[in-house]
Amino acid sequence: MDAQKFRLCVTTPKKVKYEGDAQMVIVRCITGDMGIMANHEPTSAILDDGVLRVINDDEERRMAVYGGIIQIQDNLVTILANDAQWAEEIDVALAEAQREQLMREMQDSADDLLIARDQILMRRTLVQIEVSTFPLVGGGAKH
Numbered sequence: 001m002d003a004q005k006f007r008l009c010v011t012t013p014k015k016v017k018y019e020g021d022a023q024m025v026i027v028r029c030i031t032g033d034m035g036i037m038a039n040h041e042p043t044s045a046i047l048d049d050g051v052l053r054v055i056n057d058d059e060e061r062r063m064a065v066y067g068g069i070i071q072i073q074d075n076l077v078t079i080l081a082n083d084a085q086w087a088e089e090i091d092v093a094l095a096e097a098q099r100e101q102l103m104r105e106m107q108d109s110a111d112d113l114l115i116a117r118d119q120i121l122m123r124r125t126l127v128q129i130e131v132s133t134f135p136l137v138g139g140g141a142k143h
Helices: 090-109 110-134
Strands: 006-011 016-022 026-031 032-037 043-056 057-072 076-081 083-088
Touching: 016 043, 026 057, 043 076, 043 110, 057 110, 083 110, 090 110
Parallel strands: 006 076
Antiparallel strands: 006 016, 026 032, 026 043, 043 057, 057 076, 057 083
8 A cells, every 4th residue: 555545444334335545534523624644643533414525546536424433543544424425326406405495494493403403404415415516526436
């Protein structure tokens, strides 16, 4: 393995979403975004709903990640996500329809608990839309 790379494994309860080398990863944690490069210090963090950016050999791919944990140790980055989607797995029309529906529900609701739930669902929908509209940068897709 190249000295500037590390091993990345992204998995959900249903399947391994990515397993391979990376030069850099940027992930959304509950405390903010974290950038990871080769030889990063060992750490663990809780993931928030957000975009996972995987950069390797002048190629950048983005994945929607919905919570979980990340562990970094010995040039191995392991992401155990509650769920994750590559752009090609996202139904953009459905995500847009869900966003519009959630906006209407939040405007019409007076229930704080329902509004909080809808805000969480809205964040996930916006992550889907962001990932699905990001063009692949660089060469061919590998996952």
